[in-house]
Structures are given as structure tokens and as C-alpha cells.
Amino acid sequence: MKDINKDCVNCPAHNINNLVKLGVDMKNFDFVVALAGNPNVGKSTVFNALTGLKQHTGNWPGKTVGRAEGAFMYNNKRYKIVDLPGTYSLLSTSVDEEIARDFILFGQPDVTIIVVDASTLERNLNLTLQVLEITDRAVLCLNLIDEAERHNLKIDDRLLSKELGIPVIPCAARQGIGIPELLKSIHQVANREFICKPYRMTNTTKNISKAVEDLNDRLKKEFPKLSNTRWIALRLLEGDQSIIDAIKTGEIGNLTIPENEN
Numbered sequence: 039m040k041d042i043n044k045d046c047v048n049c050p051a052h053n054i055n056n057l058v059k060l061g062v063d064m065k066n067f068d069f070v071v072a073l074a075g076n077p078n079v080g081k082s083t084v085f086n087a088l089t090g091l092k093q094h095t096g097n098w099p100g101k102t103v104g105r106a107e108g109a110f111m112y113n114n115k116r117y118k119i120v121d122l123p124g125t126y127s128l129l130s131t132s133v134d135e136e137i138a139r140d141f142i143l144f145g146q147p148d149v150t151i152i153v154v155d156a157s158t159l160e161r162n163l164n165l166t167l168q169v170l171e172i173t174d175r176a177v178l179c180l181n182l183i184d185e186a187e188r189h190n191l192k193i194d195d196r197l198l199s200k201e202l203g204i205p206v207i208p209c210a211a212r213q214g215i216g217i218p219e220l221l222k223s224i225h226q227v228a229n230r231e232f233i234c235k236p237y238r239m240t241n242t243t244k245n246i247s248k249a250v251e252d253l254n255d256r257l258k259k260e261f262p263k264l265s266n267t268r269w270i271a272l273r274l275l276e277g278d279q280s281i282i283d284a285i286k287t288g289e290i291g292n293l294t295i296p297e298n299e300n
């Protein structure tokens with residue numbers, strides 16, 4: 039009897055009650071969700087599972103080359119979801135990586151799903167920690183868990199969730215495993231039923247903090263609509279030439295994605 043219930047909870051018919059794949063129907067959405075992650079970790083596979091669309095997937099990096107958008111409805115809330123090119127770092131400079139970086143930083147998503155490859159978790163944590171520096175609302179999709187298991191890797195997802203301060207959901211997106219749990223977490227984080235406490239590095243000295251605060255104030259005054267000005271202030275202190283140029287030309291102000299485009 040117990041097994042029958044378990045099968046019922048995991049069967050597609052049960053999930054259909056909660057998830058409606060809306061394809062490209064992005065009207066009147068309540069929340070914007072971004073898919074961030076290293077190349078080739080299954081972001082588009084998750085996107086397709088949630089929207090019913092058919093974004094290009096395959097086993098090599100660099101397939102998604104622009105922003106793809108779709109929608110789904112879950113528990114009567116409408117979500118617009120944005121699939122992004124893979125990126126190793128928010129400091130990356132290739133054109134595709136910049137598209138991902140700009141949306142994660144300035145697109146003001148309500149929830150960022152960080153998709154990671156469970157079989158190469160450590161490498162993926164670099165981007166994860168960078169994303170957690172700039173957002174209070176994120177969910178970690180611990181994807182390719184089947185591959186990790188095949189390599190006899192066991193990940194303590196509950197401990198990882200505790201340490202990162204965000205929900206961690208083991209998934210095998212290609213097989214649809216973990217998608218119901220992922221949806222539930224996206225919903226809880228978007229609706230503030232789950233309050234994230236993202237892991238933040240705290241090794242900044244007083245002088246640096248003061249310089250960041252000063253620059254942050256000036257940036258906010260100059261570009262009132264720009265999000266993540268603290269991140270920009272840090273890059274300025276590091277001497278990041280592309281950011282310095284974007285400020286000099288005023289181009290940085292264009293990175294804010296207007297609300298009606300969301």
C-alpha cells in the first residue's frame with residue numbers, strides 16, 4: 039500500500055495537477071525565474087521540462103547562445119522562466135557568458151535556479167557562491183544525480199542546503215526526477231514561504247568595506263535603476279576594465295532590463 043502511494047506521488051498524472059506547461063504564453067506572470075549554471079549541466083533540459091518547449095540540448099557545452107524565454111503555471115501562480123547560456127563565472131567576458139551574467143545581475147529575477155552537475159560539484163560551486171553573493175532568493179538544482187550515483191558519489195544534499203542557506207534539490211532532469219520537488223522549492227522561495235540565508239564570504243577589511251559603501255552610494259545616485267551596485271563597486275575596486283568603460287560611457291545604465299520587458 040505504501041509503495042502504491044509513493045508511485046502515485048511521483049507519477050506524471052499527479053504532477054500535472056500542479057504544473058501547467060505554458061510554452062511561450064508569458065502573459066501576466068507573477069514571477070521571473072532565471073536558470074544559471076556552468077555550461078552543459080542541464081539548464082535547457084530543466085527549462086524544457088517546466089515549459090514544454092524544445093530548447094536545443096545535447097552533450098557538449100555552449101549550445102544555448104541567447105536568452106530563451108518560456109512560462110509555466112504552478113499552484114495558480116504564473117512564472118516566466120529564462121534559459122541562459124552556460125557560464126563559469128560572473129566575471130566572464132565571452133559574449134554568451136555576458137548575456138547570462140547581465141541577466142543574472144541586472145534582470146532582477148525573483149528566483150535564480152542554479153543548476154549544477156552533481157558529478158563535478160566542486161567545480162560548479164565557484165559560480166554558485168558568486169550568484170549567492172548577489173541574490174537572496176535562489177534554489178540549487180543538484181542535477182545529473184544519476185551520473186554522480188553511477189560514479190559512486192554520494193552528496194549530503196541536506197548538509198549542503200544548510201551550508202549554502204538555500205534549498206538543494208537532487209534531480210535527474212532528463213528523466214524528470216526531482217522536478218516536482220524543484221517546482222515546490224521555486225514556489226516556496228518566490229512566495230517567501232522559504233527564506234534563504236545565502237552563504238556569504240566575510241573576509242572584507244574595514245577599509246575595503248568603506249570604499250565599497252562610498253562607491254555604492256555614488257553608483258546608486260548616478261544609476262538609480264541599476265541593481266547590484268555593490269557588485270559593480272567591487273569590480274571597480276579590482277580595476278575591471280570592462281566595467282570601468284561601461285560606466286564611463288554610461289552603457290552600464292542600459293543593462294537594467296526595463297520592467298515591461300520582463
Ligand SMILES: Nc1nc2c(ncn2[C@@H]2O[C@H](COP(=O)(O)OP(=O)(O)OP(=O)(O)O)[C@@H](O)[C@H]2O)c(=O)[nH]1
Nearest residue numbers: 077078079080081082083095100101102124210211
Ligand atoms: N544523465 C543525465 N543527463 C542529463 C540530465 N540532465 C540533462 N542531461 C543531458 O545533459 C546534456 C546537457 O543538457 P543541456 O540541457 O543541453 O545543458 P545546458 O546546461 O543547457 O547546456 P548549455 O546550454 O550548453 O550550457 C544533454 O545531453 C542532456 O540530455 C540528467 O539529469 N542526467
Ligand SMILES: [Mg+2]
Nearest residue numbers: 081082101102
Ligand atoms: Mg542550454
